[in-house]
Each structure stands twice: as C-alpha cells, then as structure tokens.
Amino acid sequence: MDSVKIRVVIPVSTDKWNDSVKADYERVKEPKTVIDVIHLQHGPEAIQSEYDEANAAHHVLKEVAKILPQDYDAIIIYCFSDPALSGAREISTIPVLGIGESSQLFAMGLGDRCGIITTIEQSVARIRRKLRARGISGRFPTIRPLNIPVLEYDQREKVMESALGVARIMVEQDGVEALILGCGSLFGIQERIGDELGIPVVEPGIVTLKHAEMLVGLGLTHSKRSYMIPLPVKEN
Amino acid sequence: MDSVKIRVVIPVSTDKWNDSVKADYERVKEPKTVIDVIHLQHGPEAIQSEYDEANAAHHVLKEVAKILPQDYDAIIIYCFSDPALSGAREISTIPVLGIGESSQLFAMGLGDRCGIITTIEQSVARIRRKLRARGISGRFPTIRPLNIPVLEYDQREKVMESALGVARIMVEQDGVEALILGCGSLFGIQERIGDELGIPVVEPGIVTLKHAEMLVGLGLTHSKRSYMIPLPVKEN
Amino acid sequence: MDSVKIRVVIPVSTDKWNDSVKADYERVKEPKTVIDVIHLQHGPEAIQSEYDEANAAHHVLKEVAKILPQDYDAIIIYCFSDPALSGAREISTIPVLGIGESSQLFAMGLGDRCGIITTIEQSVARIRRKLRARGISGRFPTIRPLNIPVLEYDQREKVMESALGVARIMVEQDGVEALILGCGSLFGIQERIGDELGIPVVEPGIVTLKHAEMLVGLGLTHSKRSYMIPLPVKEN
Amino acid sequence: MDSVKIRVVIPVSTDKWNDSVKADYERVKEPKTVIDVIHLQHGPEAIQSEYDEANAAHHVLKEVAKILPQDYDAIIIYCFSDPALSGAREISTIPVLGIGESSQLFAMGLGDRCGIITTIEQSVARIRRKLRARGISGRFPTIRPLNIPVLEYDQREKVMESALGVARIMVEQDGVEALILGCGSLFGIQERIGDELGIPVVEPGIVTLKHAEMLVGLGLTHSKRSYMIPLPVKEN
Amino acid sequence: MDSVKIRVVIPVSTDKWNDSVKADYERVKEPKTVIDVIHLQHGPEAIQSEYDEANAAHHVLKEVAKILPQDYDAIIIYCFSDPALSGAREISTIPVLGIGESSQLFAMGLGDRCGIITTIEQSVARIRRKLRARGISGRFPTIRPLNIPVLEYDQREKVMESALGVARIMVEQDGVEALILGCGSLFGIQERIGDELGIPVVEPGIVTLKHAEMLVGLGLTHSKRSYMIPLPVKEN
C-alpha cells in the first residue's frame, strides 16, 4: 500500500478546530498516512445535545457520501457524540470511525472501571444512552461534566484546572481506573492528568486515528450485516 | 381542558400515509382530542436504515421547533424508528412521543417476552440497538423481519400472510408472549394475528396516541433532566 | 362502547382509602368510565411487607374471581406492591393492572434514571426484587423510604415535607430524572415536588387508571402465554 | 447442639407427599437431625400457577407463625415455587428455606449453564420471573416443561421417560451443563438422568435439607435487612 | 459411607495456617468427616494479586493431581481467590471447591445485597472480575479492603477493629445486607461483626467445608460439561 488516506470530518460548521486537529494528527500519524481535515459548511457550530447531533448528522452523511473508496481508505467522524456513525457505515464500504466508540472500546483494554469526562451537564444522559446501546455501560460506572461549554475550550488553563479536579473526584470517589477525555477538543492535556492521578487517560481523537490506520492496514471494515446497505429510497 | 391538540409528524416526505393515519386516529381518539397530521416536505420517503433516520431527523426537528406550546398539547413522531425523538424532547416543553418507545414500554405491560416484527432485514440490528439503549433488551428476545419494504405495504394480503407466518415462528420457536407490529404502516392487521396466535398484538401508532392523551391528561411531560435544554449554538 | 367499567380493588381490610381514591378517580377519569371501588373484608389493614402481601393476596384473588367479564372491563389492584397481580391475570380474561407495574413502565417513558419513594425502610428490598423480576432495575438506580408508616399518611404536611426532602436527595445525589411516589396513598402532593425539583413526578394510582382505560379502549389484555390459565386443582 | 429440629411445610392441602418426603429425608439427614413433615389443612392440592401460589402462601405463613424458635431450628417450604418464602423470612428468626432458591444457588456451584425441568408449560414464565428477581437468570438459559401435571407424578415410568427426553434436548440443544428437577415430587429419578447424560442432576428437596442443616450448624440465618420484621398491622 | 475424607489445600508455601484451619474444621465438621490439611511446598507465601494466584495455581494442580478418588471424597482450595479452581475441576472426578465461590453462592441465600471485605486494595479489582465471570456481580454491589496485608492477620485486635469499621460503612453507606469476610484467615471474628451490625456474616472456610460435606453426601460433583477433561498434551 502506497499511502493511507484518511478523511477527518469535524461535524461542526466552523473551521475553528481544523488546524489543531490536523497538527495533532500530523504529529502522531504513521508516515504513509495522509490526513485531510474538513468541517461542515452547514449545521451547528458545536454539538452539545441530541438536538445538535441530529442537526449535524445529515450534513455528515452528505460529506460521507462524497468520499469515494478510490480516494480514501477510512473516515473519522471527529466528535465524541459520533453523529451519524451508523448511517455513515451503512453507506460506506471503507471504515468509518467515531471518536466516541473507538475510544470507549480502547479504554476497556486499559482498565476495568472506565470513566468519561464530558463538557457540560447536558451531555451526561446522552452519553449514558450511547454506552448502553453498545452494551458496555457496566464498564463505565461514571460520567461527569466539566461544566465548560465546548466553545470556551481554548481557555486551556481553566479547562486544565477543571479537568484535574473532576478527574480526581472520579478516581477517589467513583473508583475510576481509566479515563476518557470525552471531547475531541481537550487534546493535549491528558499527560498532566495521567501523571497527577496515576491512571491512563485516553484522548479520543488520537486513539481513533490509530484505530483507523489499524483497520486499513488489516483490510477490515465494519460488518455489512450490522450496518446493512440501505434500500434505495426517494429523497425529496 | 377544552380540547387536546396533538400534532402527528409522519417523518417521511410523502403524504401517502397521512389520510390513513388520520382516519385511524379519528376512530380511536378521545372526543376532545383534535388530531392534525403532517408529513415532511423534504427528506426520504421511507425510513428503513439509520441513514434514512439521520436524513429525516433534522426535518423532524424543524417541524417540532415550529410547534408552539400554546397551539398544541403533544407531539407524536409517527415512525417505529423514533427519529429525532431525544432531540425533539430537548427543545420541547410539551410531550413528544415516538411510536417505537411508547409501544415497547406498553408491550412490557402485556407479557414477559416481547417480540417485534419489522419490515426488512436491514432494520433488525438498529432496533436491537435502540432496545439496548433503553435498557429493555432483556424483555425483547427476538426481532424478525417480514422482508417486505415499507412502500409495498398497501398490498395488504401479502403483508397479512407474511406477518402471520413470521408471528407464528416467533410464538412457537422464540417463545414470544406479546408482539409489536414494528412499523407504523401495518395498522389494522393486528386482530387477525392476535386471534390466530392467542397473544396480544400491539399496533404502535394507536398505543402512542393513547399514551399522548394520557400524558396530556396528567399534565406530565418528559424529564428536562434526561432531555436538557440545549445550550444555544450558532447554526450555519 | 357505552361505558368502561373499572373495578378498583384496594387490597387492604379498611375502607379508609375508598372515598379518596374514588374522588380522585372521578376527577380524572374519562366521561364514559364508571369507577367502582372496593376494599377487602379480610386481611391486613396495610401492606408494608411481603408478609402483608401474602396475607392480602388470596383475598384479592377471591375478589378478582368474582368479577365477571360481562360486568367489568378492567381491574386495578390499588397498591404499589401489586399483590396477587400475576395470579389475578392468570384467572382473568379482562385486563388486571397493578399500580406498581403500570407506574414503573410509565415512568420509563419520562426519564432515563427513575427513582421510587416508598413508605418505610422495610419496603426497599422488596421493591428492588420486583423491579429485578421485571428486568427493569437498570433504569431504577435508587429507592428511598420516607420512614413514615402508611397509616399515618393523612398527616399531609408531615408527609409533604418529608417527601420533598427525600426527593431532593434523590435528584441531587442519586441523579434521579423522574420520580414515582411509590405508595397509593401519597395522592395529590406530586405537583409541589415536581415544581420544586423540576422533574416529572408520577402518581401511580392515576397513571394506572389511564392505563386501564387505554387497554380497554384498545381491546387488549395481558398475554395468556405469560399468565396461563391455571390447571384446575382441588382447593380444601 | 443436641439435635437439629427441622419442620418441613409441604404447602399443599394433601398428605399425599408427606410419607415419601419424610422417608427420603430420613435416608439422607444427619443423625442428629429430627424431621417433622406437615402439610396444609387448607389451600390448593397442588401449586401449578401463581394463582395457586397466592392461595397457598397465607396458609404457609400461618404454619410458619406457629413454629416457635424454641421448638425448631429451621423451616423448609417444600415446593419449587417457594410460596411465601420472603414473607416467612420476615416473620421468622430461624432460617426459612425454599427448595427453589436453595437448589438454584446450589446448581450454580456445579456448572455454568444451568437448566430447570418443570412440570407444565404454565410454570415456565413464573420460574423465569423468579430467577430474574434473584439476579441469576443469566446462569439459567433454559427452562422446559415435562407437560405432566404434578398430581400424575406417581406414574414413575411415564415421568422418567419424559424427563429423560426433555433433559436430552436441554443438554444437546440448549447446552445445559447442570440440571435441576424443578419439582419437589420428582424425587429419586435423578441418578438415571445423570448417568445417561453425564451431567449433575439436582434434586431440590434433598439439597435444601442439607442447606438447612448447614445453616443451623453455622448458626446463621437470613439477613433481617433483606427481610425486615414487618411493622405490626391490624388483621381483619 | 464410612467416612468422608476431605483434603484441604492451603495454596501458599507456609504452614502458618495449617493448624488453625485444621482446628477450626475439627470443631465444625460432621463426625464422620476426616480432615487433612496440606500447604504447598513451593510458590508464594500469600496470595494478594493475580500474579500470586498464577504462581500458586500450578502447585495447586500438582497437589490436586496427586489426590486419588479412592483416597479422598472432596478437595477444598482454601483461599478466597480460588486459585486453579477451574483447572482442578477439569482433572478431578471428586468435588473441588474454592472458598471464594462457595461462600459467594451461600451468601446469596442470606441476603439480597451482599458485600465482601477483602484484605488489601490490590484485591478489589480481581474479586470484582471473578464475580462478573460468575454472572453474580449484580448481587455484590460493594467490595472494600481492610488495608491489612494477610500476613499481619495474627494481630487479631487490629484486624477486628478495622473489620468492624469497614463493615459498618458497608452496611450504612453501601446498603449491604449480608457480608462475606473475603479471606480465609479472618476466621473467628464473624460473630462480633454480625452482632454489632445485625447482618449475617459469612466465614468462607467453614461454609466451604459444609458445602463439601453436602456434595459428598449427595454423591454429586461439578459438571464435566462445564469443566471438561483436558485433552492430553505433552508437558515439558
């Protein structure tokens, strides 16, 4: 294989995150991987509710539909909510990964009791529902919010202090043994949390890139029996 | 209360079902209930995959956003897939019901082991994921498809024969004790199946209308702690 | 259908609750519903243990056996413990509802994490067992007692204050999103709790009346495969 | 300890089983154990439904209430349905065992996937509910009926042939690794089934006697926090 | 049966516990039981990790392989971690019991919500994994450590005070209804804890002896379909 071409779809209508995701991915990708980051032209600027998820999902699918198997080897939907993940798999013959699912399965290989730090209180119930839909909620006893909206995530010091405090409560009170930073934009602060609390901290975006490279390398994609090709239907 | 106004959103871009849903609802509604059925102007004509769900969901939300609490008392999303149900609840202060969830909870009051007949093979895995997300999959040991696409559902005899055959297998082999006709459009054939097999057969659309009337009568709506109001976000 | 005749069996040997249940039901019933409330001539005056349940159950069954399908359309066993519910369903061809089961399934349609306030500490373990038998305990993370015996429930102010305090703990510490007042006699205080805490509060008695009207309207009853007709056996 | 006095309550209103239970128990009891078998004066002659269970339960409780701690060391309710087990524990300070629960926990120590042979089809759903209430249904993937009413159990050859056939299906098709003969009256045929199929076969009555002797020997009884003493209540 | 010969394998390489286990077992065994206690010649002196378990397991298997069915009737592996339990059952035709599994199943017969006190923090996650492998973790909501290494267990006063304190937290905060002293060496302090907290306290070693006597008396052993005879393989 000459190169592995991965298209990253940031499912929000702002280019605010493109450069940092691109830069982070460039740093950790395999040499032969070629990363290409796009965002949505339309839809919400942030995904913080199931309402936002639904408003972004169809735009994600339009982007996925445009990605031809001859041009790309895998697709990453870069949002912990995994908007449109199942639908995208249905219409795609190359691997489609969501940073939520990929990081959750990965964390289960690191520790028994996993926890998720999310952005705001509004996200706790919807993440819980996703874990349950995957049949893995028994391994995720706790989800706690930072209570910082995602668009304020460039205030790194504030986010860092808050994340450390919440993580400490999760380790000491909830018995968390491995932690996921449940937001694509927390990138870069995992080491400090891991160092201070002595548990592995998973950064979903990075993990998912490696997951994608792995699938491509193995020549595997999601099961078309779990994500069957949709019957054609007229769209108005 | 003078009247109970319920808006039914059929989340597909065809008016093919409006009249029959309206007629069926008129027959079973409480006298003071006023039914108003709309369909989507845009989106897929049928929902038979998670791809279709996502393509319909945002159109559903647009319709839900237009429904003012002073004008309506409850909203029914008339599709067994419950597209946009959580998102709609987030933005609504009146009850929003999906015929999938409502009929599943209702069936659990009729029998221990519940089964679902769905339209096509493509729907089995996605219904299974929804049951799991609700924490009720232990009560639903089996889901089987008719293998008839939804748009051929006006061929009543064919659908009837097929449904009877599948239902019989579910009772005799899978031990089903109560059955849901997992599609809004199977309306009307439940009695024959129930009579021949001796189990209660749930027609989701009707059940959900009664569920809606019940919620309105009780002055209750979904929890805003499960479905929190989304933070405002810019939409492009 | 001319009228819907519902017999309410209050499964305790006191008429203390008949009038208030009747009055409450009259207020919320559909016009065509005819309510008829009876209590037991024999058995315990309150049900606060599995011992009490067993001592009431056979008296309930005697009453249920007397209820002829030509005279009634549905039966409500008015106690959150649902004494004799399964047995009554076995011998009945009209719907038999228990206010425990009906309200639990209904609450699951309102929120993800449901809680139950019960009367006394003695009831926590037995309610937990019932939830588990229904396969829904994953949706009910917490049950807490008021620590007020049921026969002191006419002291409304005391009950109200206590219920508010317990409910607040359940919301803030246990993360409850929808609440059931797990006792037939707490009737009427739900609004205040709901208003102060911002979550839906389910009053089991009322919900079950509407559930019964719904079943009758739909012509459905419990599955005779889940609740099979008993083989005849000699009774001494 | 001089002797261990165990009262066996056969919760049916016939003395048909007293002698054989007594004889079987005499054969396997510890020397110092004194067995005393009673049956109910009133109630159903067999328990084959939850209706029968409820009609027997209060008579069981009356018998249990008469058993003074100074006179007996343990009580066995000799029916796989465990009628009134929880209620009896609430009012008793000596161990009360049901042959259903005791044999189920015991079978889990013999094999991973346990199965139960019951008498008639009517019992399958109610046993399933009991396993679920105990949180152990994951270990009991299958329950199958002989389809022979309990009162015909003295036709040993017929019962034997039927049980062997059903057991073979459970081993070969359902993957059962340990088997419970889920009826107090199948006593004595376990060896042949075990020999022919190569799996341990649990006879609930015997196991429960040994369980009772064990509890008495250890000076332990059920938790009064799981089975709290009922508040006194007037009985009419 | 003339006598019941039980070999107790203490799976650590010290004779430190032999005499006290022997003495305790002599006190509670049935008259016809003959107890014979051995320890390992090689391997770790204590088992406080899965590393220790693995280092002890093969030595346990060597001892089990030497135990001939003509010489013994049952084998007890005397450690709450149950090292080599499954492997020992595979190669043995007489019952092999582990004090972990036996006491866990036994505790489930005493109360609904069971708790385990273990020695050190290191053991919590590995006990949790064992409960989950048995499908019973839903009945064991809490495991808490004393934080006293097993080799300091002869300081009875210190252990007693610590155990009482931890047990109190488990009852009051975690809602524990029955308690297991999850270490073979805590022997003898159960009564005081039980008395002060009003819950049954299970001493695993004793329970397992009675379990073994019970199995031998019943002529039953573990299922060879759950623990199949290993194919012969060359050992180097």
Added chain:
Amino acid sequence: MDSVKIRVVIPVSTDKWNDSVKADYERVKEPKTVIDVIHLQHGPEAIQSEYDEANAAHHVLKEVAKILPQDYDAIIIYCFSDPALSGAREISTIPVLGIGESSQLFAMGLGDRCGIITTIEQSVARIRRKLRARGISGRFPTIRPLNIPVLEYDQREKVMESALGVARIMVEQDGVEALILGCGSLFGIQERIGDELGIPVVEPGIVTLKHAEMLVGLGLTHSKRSYMIPLPVKEN
C-alpha cells in the same frame, strides 16, 4: 522514537509456532517495529483447558518478569486464552496484551453481534467465562468449536473446510455479524471465510500486534489501579 521493540511470548513449550508467527508479524508490522518471538522452555505444548492455562501461566510470568522496560516497549501473550494476562500486567510497567482480549474489543468495533470460533468443545465454557469477566458477553451470543485439536492445525485444508462450515452456521443460525478466529494458529484463513460469508473476520494475533504498536505510539499502558503492583511476598 527509534524503534518499537515487542516481545511475543508464545505460552507453550514448543517452538512449532515461532517461525510462522514471526513471519506473519514481519509482514504486517510497522517498519520501526522489531519483533522478537519466544516460546516457553517448560509447561504444556498446547493450551486447551484451564488446567493447561494454569500450567503455562507461571512460566509466562517468569518470562514477563525478565523483560526489562529498557529493552522492550510491549509484550504480547500469544494465545487466545490470555494465560497470566492480569498477573503480567500487575508486574509490568510496559503494555501487556493478550490476543483474546485485544481481538474481542476490536471485533466489537466491527459489528454488533460477535462470534468466536474456537478449537475444541473443551474451550467453549472457559471462553464464555472470560467474556463474562470482561462484561462483554452480551455482545458475543455464540461460541462454537471446530472440534480440531490445536496441534493438528497444520492440516490447513481440513481446518479451512471445517472453519467455513462452522462460520456459515454462526452467520445463518446464530446471526453473527463479525467473527473472531479464536485461536492464534488459524492465521491466514480469514480472507476466505470473510469473502464467502460477507462478514469481517478477525485474526487475533495480527490485531494484537497493531494494538501493541498503537499503545506504544500513544505512550499508554494498562491502569495500575486495575492491575495494582503486588505486595512483595516470599516465594519458596
């Protein structure tokens, strides 16, 4: 990072597999990865039971203990049974992976209902227990054996035909959507199965190499709170 050094421990006492594992790994590894394959000097030649697992485990730990963090970056235990996996993690500060766990978590990212083909009937129950211990058995509804002992796996045609037949049953009857070849030695036949049945087929060995490279690249290792460092203990 200059190179990634991975030591593969084949936990059997034969060099029969070393070359093929090495060759396969060389083919798929990243360029900078250096693979080094060892087998055990002592212990069983194959692992087909929990007896074999226990007899191999301590030899695995001895090898793991010799692997210094300055010399290696990750360790792979190359056997689907994952012998000594938890113990090895306790004593290691570099990632230790088992091809069972890694491939199971990976398969969950490919499809909803996963199946495992194992070698012989003896392995079904022990794999089931491992899935349950990981809390993921709900996603693995079926495990089926080839009924070919592992040492006959060089008869590729026979293994291939058998595997195809078993896989077909798992897809058609058990509804499997993604399949794991649950044995390290089936290497190379996955494509044909995948092609003929249209589902992804996971080869555990390869997946685990990529998992190891991923962990090393991310600088992450298993949680020391899930796999705590053992207290020092004297070994005799």
